[in-house]
Amino acid sequence: MSSKTLKKAVSLVCAVALILCSVCMTGGAEISAMTADEAKEKLQDLQDELVAVNKELAKAKDAIEEARERAKTYTKRVEIVKEQISILQESIDAKKEELSVKQQELDAKVKEHDDTKDLFKTRLRAMYMSNDVTTLSLILGANSFSEFLVAAEMQSKISQHDTELIEKLQNEADAIAYQKEIIEGELASLENDMEILEDKYSELAALLQEANEDLTAAEAYKQVTEEDYDRVVAEMQETQAEWNELMGTGMYGYVGGYFAWPVPGFNWISSPFGWRTLYGQANWHGGIDIAGAGIYGKPIIASNTGRVELVRYYTTGYGYHVMIDHGDDYWTVYGHMSSIAVSEGEWVAQGQVIGYVGSTGNSTGPHLHFEIRVNGDRVDPLNYLNYDYEF
Secondary structure (H helix, E strand, O other): OOHHHHHHHHHHHHHHHHHHHHHHHHHHHHHOOOOHHHHHHHHHHHHHHHHHHHHHHHHHHHHHHHHHHHHHHHHHHHHHHHHHHHHHHHHHHHHHHHHHHHHHHHHHHHHHHHHHHHHHHHHHHHHHHOHHHHHHHHHHHOOOHHHHHHHHHHHHHHHHHHHHHHHHHHHHHHHHHHHHHHHHHHHHHHHHHHHHHHHHHHHHHHHHHHHHHHHHHHHHHHHHHHHHHHHHHHHHHHHHHHHHHHHOOOOOOOOOOOEEOOOOOOOEEEEOOEEEEEOOEEEEEOOEEEEOOOOOOOEEEOOOOEEEEEEEEOOOOOOEEEEEEOOOOEEEEEEEEEEEOOOOOOEEOOOOEEEEEEOOOOOOOOEEEEEEEEOOEEEOHHHOEEOOOOO
């Protein structure tokens, strides 16, 4: 369910709630004038409304869970990308520092090269300008021809040394420039990775925001739906009280209609009606056991409208169980509950929550033992239950 859909649904529910509240405010005086049949009919209408609200509530809960899981996933992924960005930033900073050092080395080497080259140029210019004098000086200053050759060779070596020094400095500068070029390439690659990570972070942050917005909208919708649910339940209780007063303490004929599936959302029958083997012995099973993964604590609803005739908190047999009279010797039994939500003498409408699935009494695991009794005999519930009706 998208956030837009949820917002529209919230507005719709609010509008419906206002209308229904106004009806409730003006309809209170009419309840006292109801007949038993009218009260029963109203209970059925309220039951249908409660079913619809329950479905919307289930959708809201699913939307909350889905949005919460999305938010959880995106939060984790955002944190991972943030950590990756932090680590990458450290690498970029280190690479920039390395590049700065290389730049300083290169600047120093280039300056040394330029200074040496300038000095050499100055020396060459001076030698060129005074070439004859220098040669004459060497001749006149030499005591012998061999001494002249030595002096000339020395001058040549000085010139060669200067040339080699300049070439060495140039080679060193070129090497540093090459290292700098490599570092710049590595830095560019890191900065490209950083750009990709930042784009990914922005994308995930947007998805996280969307999930949080959906979660907020779903929670708001759930709250509105719960308020609507409470309103319907309160009106049902008021109508039930009126019906209870009209009906007295006994049933005056079968309430009619079908028997609804008593544990919405769980349809697996772990033990059917009839003979079975229990603890290694043949055993007659007078009902059906409804089980399934995650069933513990799930709501149990009244399969049909009627009066709660018996509520027991046994630690053996059926454990915590409830019996409802539906008139004309039609009864339903709900066993092994974890807790009970009704009291003896209370009138309940079809679909109303009467307790929660458990494993009390003689039970091998969480399930609902469900019976339908007709004229005192236990009958196969599958012959009476309506599978097409979902709560």
